[in-house]
Amino acid sequence: xxxxxxxxxxxxxxxxxxxxxxxxxxxxxVCADCGGNNECHCDSQSSSCWSSSRKKRSKKxxxxxxxxxxxxxxxxxxxxxxxxxxxxxxxxxxxxxxxxLPNSRLGGLYPGxxxxxxxxxxxxxxxxxxxxxxxxxxxxxLSGYLNIKGLxxxxxxxxxxxxxxxxxxxxxxxxxxxxxxxxxxxSHWKRFPSFQPYVExxxxxxxxxxxxxxxxxxxxxxxxxxxxxHRVSNIDGxxxxxxxxxxxxxxxxxxxxxxxxxxxxxxFQELTLKHVQQRSFGNFExx
Numbered sequence: 001x002x003x004x005x006x007x008x009x010x011x012x013x014x015x016x017x018x019x020x021x022x023x024x025x026x027x028x029x030v031c032a033d034c035g036g037n038n039e040c041h042c043d044s045q046s047s048s049c050w051s052s053s054r055k056k057r058s059k060k061x062x063x064x065x066x067x068x069x070x071x072x073x074x075x076x077x078x079x080x081x082x083x084x085x086x087x088x089x090x091x092x093x094x095x096x097x098x099x100x101l102p103n104s105r106l107g108g109l110y111p112g113x114x115x116x117x118x119x120x121x122x123x124x125x126x127x128x129x130x131x132x133x134x135x136x137x138x139x140x141x142l143s144g145y146l147n148i149k150g151l152x153x154x155x156x157x158x159x160x161x162x163x164x165x166x167x168x169x170x171x172x173x174x175x176x177x178x179x180x181x182x183x184x185x186x187s188h189w190k191r192f193p194s195f196q197p198y199v200e201x202x203x204x205x206x207x208x209x210x211x212x213x214x215x216x217x218x219x220x221x222x223x224x225x226x227x228x229x230h231r232v233s234n235i236d237g238x239x240x241x242x243x244x245x246x247x248x249x250x251x252x253x254x255x256x257x258x259x260x261x262x263x264x265x266x267x268f269q270e271l272t273l274k275h276v277q278q279r280s281f282g283n284f285e286x287x
Contacts, residue, residue: 104134104135104136104137105135106135106137106166106211106212106217106250107217107248107250107253108248108250108253108275109132109135109142109217109248110132110135111132111133111134111135112131112132112133112278113131113132113275113278114129114130114131114132114275114276114278115129115130115132115255115273115274115275115276116128116129116130116273116274116276117129117255117271117272117273117274118271118272119148119259119269119270119271119272120269120270121266121269122266126148126149126150126151127148127149127150128146128147128148128149128271128273129146129147130144130145130146130147130255130273131144131145131147132144133145137166139170140165140166140168140169140170140171140211141163141164141165141166142163142164142166142219143161143162143163143164144161144162144164145159145160145161145162145227146159146160146161146162146221146223147159151238152235152238154235155235155238158226158235158238159226159227159228160223160224160225160226160227160240161223161224161225161226161227161230162221162222162223162224163221163222163224164219164220164221164222164246165219165220165222166211166217166218166219167209167211167217167218167219167220168208168209168210168211168212169208169210171220172202172209173185173189173198173202173203173209173218174202174203175220175243178222178242178243178260179262180243180260180262182203184260184262185245186199188245188258188260188268189202189218189245191245191258191268192216192218192245192247192256194215194216194247194249195216195218195247215249215250215251216247216248216249216250217247217248217249217250218245218246218247218248219244219246219247219248220243220244220245220246221243221244221246221257222243222244223240223243224240226240239261241261241263242259242260242261242262243259243260243261244257244258244259244260244271245257245258245260246271253274253275254272254273254274254275255271255272255273255274256270256271256272256273257270257271257272257273258270258271259271
């Protein structure tokens with residue numbers, strides 16, 4: 001049996017290793033309360049308080065300072081790949097260089113484009129401005145706002161939201177709605193000199209007008225409601241129940257049109273607009 005040390009009254013054994021030997025072989029411990037070493041002046045009942053406090057501190061340190069894993073050292077990576085450290089090895093590249101915004105421009109017809117001019121009704125003339133908000137060539141449509149000034153004394157300025165059908169593969173020259181029969185269509189389209197070559201063939205089944213290859217682009221503009229109050233449907237001295245036959249010429253950036261409403265006494269109200277040059281882009285793409 002081992003002889004107890006002369007400066008201790010009793011020793012506990014753990015297995016075959018003396019507890020005193022364990023303490024002597026341990027590195028100096030620091031008290032969590034007073035900051036002292038092995039000669040701590042705190043009222044510690046046994047050395048087990050030291051190990052428990054060390055475990056708590058070690059556990060807390062691991063919780064708040066986790067060891068980073070899979071970190072790529074900047075020195076081990078090439079300068080050109082410094083910003084790609086988060087990319088995993090073998091991960092497929094995402095190539096966005098081939099992705100493109102759909103084309104939304106047809107000459108001067110693009111989102112943000114503006115036209116200004118006049119609308120004449122008999123001997124009267126009114127200032128008109130058109131702001132194009134959206135162009136969808138896939139659906140052959142565009143939309144925007146039409147503003148007219150001086151039409152009525154009660155409302156010196158009126159703005160309506162309109163949508164347009166672009167004549168082409170999806171929409172033909174025949175309206176077939178809005179109280180416009182074929183004779184009405186012919187009488188209005190014929191007022192555009194550029195339409196003369198199509199008078200005899202526009203109604204043929206195999207005829208399809210291509211707006212992307214021609215200088216002249218034909219449209220129908222239909223006003224739907226007033227802006228900002230869309231609930232207003234009737235105004236004395238003004239009406240937006242009809243629609244416009246429109247011809248836009250790309251080479252000159254000009255629009256000409258005729259308003260049609262069957263119950264209006266004055267047919268063929270003429271609309272003339274010119275494109276307003278702007279120092280901005282209709283849309284852009286970041287690559």
